[in-house]
Amino acid sequence: LGNVAFADQANVFIYHRFNDSRYPSTNISLQDFRAHLEFLSQQEFNVLTLGQVVDRLQNEISLPQRCAVISVDDGYRSFLTDGWPLLKQYGYPATLFVSTDTVGGDDYLSWGELRQLQREGVEIGNHSASHAYLLDRLAGEEEAGWMKRVSGDISRSQQAFENHLGSSPTLFAYPYGEYAPALIDLVKSAGFAAAFGQQSGVVASGQELF
Numbered sequence: 628l629g630n631v632a633f634a635d636q637a638n639v640f641i642y643h644r645f646n647d648s649r650y651p652s653t654n655i656s657l658q659d660f661r662a663h664l665e666f667l668s669q670q671e672f673n674v675l676t677l678g679q680v681v682d683r684l685q686n687e688i689s690l691p692q693r694c695a696v697i698s699v700d701d702g703y704r705s706f707l708t709d710g711w712p713l714l715k716q717y718g719y720p721a722t723l724f725v726s727t728d729t730v731g732g733d734d735y736l737s738w739g740e741l742r743q744l745q746r747e748g749v750e751i752g753n754h755s756a757s758h759a760y761l762l763d764r765l766a767g768e769e770e771a772g773w774m775k776r777v778s779g780d781i782s783r784s785q786q787a788f789e790n791h792l793g794s795s796p797t798l799f800a801y802p803y804g805e806y807a808p809a810l811i812d813l814v815k816s817a818g819f820a821a822a823f824g825q826q827s828g829v830v831a832s833g834q835e836l837f
Contacts, residue, residue: 636831637680637694639823644703645710647734657709664717667695676750677722677798681821684832696830697721698823700754700800702729702736707744715747724754724800724823727787738791745792752798753819756784762807774813781817798823811837 643653645660655663667674673691677698683690697714699706702725714721723744731737736744745751755761757780764773785795797820801810804825814822814837821836 635690636829637675637690637696638829639677639680639696639698641825642697642699642706642710643701645705645708645713647703647705647709657713660710661713664713664719667719668717674719676720677752677821677823678750680830681798681836684830684834684836685820687832690832698800699723701726701758702741702754703734704736704740705734707736707740711744711747711749720748720750722750722752722798724752724798725788726754726758726802727756727784729758730787730791742792750798751788751792751796752800753781753784753788753796754800755802756780756787758802760803760805761801761810762805770809774809777810778813778817781813785817797821801825806837 640663642655642660644650645655646657647654670693672693672695674695674697677696680690680694680696697719699710699721702723706723711721725736725741729735730741741751759780761777761780765776768776788795799814799817799819799822801822801824806822806824811822
């Protein structure tokens with residue numbers, strides 16, 4: 628956060644599980660999460676959704692100074708039970724990326740819970756259907772087969788969102804945060820407005836949105 632006062636950039640924070648000590652590598656304690664939110668509050672950050680950031684970048688509207696985003700991957704139930712209540716206390720929005728094949732499974736949010744969160748203002752993004760490492764090809768798989776499989780995965784997830792939430796997301800998060808030009812092309816062709824990886828640094832004006 629060395630340059631937090633600069634305009635036209637957003638600091639995006641990625642979370643997964645909340646208050647779930649069984650998985651320390653992807654978990655944050657409520658004490659630490661509250662400390663993060665308290666810092667944003669004390670430093671008078673403007674907390675936006677990723678969709679709001681993308682909309683401003685697309686329309687060449689400056690991002691506010693001290694701009695931050697709370698992004699959450701995978702759709703674990705602990706977001707609803709532990710993470711979201713804290714965010715609501717601070718009045719902060721969040722963008723939640725969901726892999727549709729796991730919805731309703733153990734530790735994962737159900738479609739009903741996702742509808743509840745959506746009604747309460749959580750922005751829902753697409754994190755693929757399978758959460759597979761999409762860059763890898765299967766044994767013996769040619770490029771055409773890879774493209775068909777990955778395109779089908781993305782299409783299946785978008786259809787699931789449409790069926791259960793009434794609309795399909797405009798934002799995509801690459802599983803495991805990694806991408807390549809061929810995958811970017813598939814995500815663009817699926818109609819998304821922007822896609823997100825997991826690289827260090829800020830989101831800034833003038834950057835490639837995929």
